Amino acid sequence: MKNFAVVLFFVLWMVACNNDTPDKPTENGPGVATLPAPVQINYTLLNAYPHDTASYTQGLQYVNGVLYEGTGNPEKKDNISKLKKVDYKTGKVLKETFLKGKLFGEGITVMGDKIYQITWEDRKCFVYNLSDFKLVKEFTYNTDGWGLTNDGKNLIMSDGSDKIYFRDPNTFREITHISVMDNTGLRNNINELEYINGFIYANVYTTDDVLKINPSNGHVVGKINFTGLKNGYPELTLPPSDYFNGIAWDSAGNRLFVTGKYWSKLFEVRLN
Numbered sequence: 001m002k003n004f005a006v007v008l009f010f011v012l013w014m015v016a017c018n019n020d021t022p023d024k025p026t027e028n029g030p031g032v033a034t035l036p037a038p039v040q041i042n043y044t045l046l047n048a049y050p051h052d053t054a055s056y057t058q059g060l061q062y063v064n065g066v067l068y069e070g071t072g073n074p075e076k077k078d079n080i081s082k083l084k085k086v087d088y089k090t091g092k093v094l095k096e097t098f099l100k101g102k103l104f105g106e107g108i109t110v111m112g113d114k115i116y117q118i119t120w121e122d123r124k125c126f127v128y129n130l131s132d133f134k135l136v137k138e139f140t141y142n143t144d145g146w147g148l149t150n151d152g153k154n155l156i157m158s159d160g161s162d163k164i165y166f167r168d169p170n171t172f173r174e175i176t177h178i179s180v181m182d183n184t185g186l187r188n189n190i191n192e193l194e195y196i197n198g199f200i201y202a203n204v205y206t207t208d209d210v211l212k213i214n215p216s217n218g219h220v221v222g223k224i225n226f227t228g229l230k231n232g233y234p235e236l237t238l239p240p241s242d243y244f245n246g247i248a249w250d251s252a253g254n255r256l257f258v259t260g261k262y263w264s265k266l267f268e269v270r271l272n
Contacts, residue, residue: 059108081105107148
């Protein structure tokens with residue numbers, strides 16, 4: 001009888017241990033098993049406008065009726081990366097400046113009367129006057145630079161991993177960061193960013209997907225797939241057209257502009 005009691009106690013103890021074992025915790029909170037799958041977000045195509053096929057689009061933002069675009073330098077030649085102001089309906093360049101040397105331009109964001117542009121492996125951020133593109137400040141940081149946006153208070157930056165960093169716009173110092181995850185786990189290759197109605201929208205590099213991310217915990221709550229934009233435009237599936245990249249939100253018009261690297265089209269869509 002004594003032996004039976006010992007065996008019974010051991011069995012009950014093992015069951016209790018198994019039941020008390022939670023999902024493996026993550027930096028952001030609960031395990032992925034507790035996260036619901038992202039909601040599929042649909043869109044309506046409103047217009048297609050011309051886009052400069054020489055632009056290796058890395059950053060895009062809409063402000064006061066015009067687009068601001070930052071481009072990269074895949075050929076690694078001198079003075080190729082640009083920051084430019086564009087008439088979105090015609091694609092005409094209204095103003096531009098070049099990053100000197102072989103710098104590889106990445107994401108951009110407009111905050112107040114300044115525009116910020118980060119670089120890839122050079123880990124430099126350039127700050128310009130929005131009015132005349134005069135360089136007024138320069139920062140450095142300790143990660144790669146991919147996408148950039150802001151929430152009106154903080155700069156928000158990606159580095160190609162699952163991380164999104166919140167930075168002080170006056171010093172570029174990291175304030176905090178989140179890790180992007182959905183019900184399948186951590187999401188890497190987080191690239192071009194846009195802040196829309198309290199959420200971070202992020203393109204996943206090499207895909208046509210844009211994730212809707214809760215900025216407080218990094219959880220992916222929605223997902224948009226823009227592959228259908230290429231229907232009717234076969235040139236977007238062929239070289240030199242490259243990956244989807246570029247998200248710009250017009251809050252007044254409640255519309256989104258999207259494009260890709262070397263794409264011939266800039267698309268205006270409405271999220272449903």
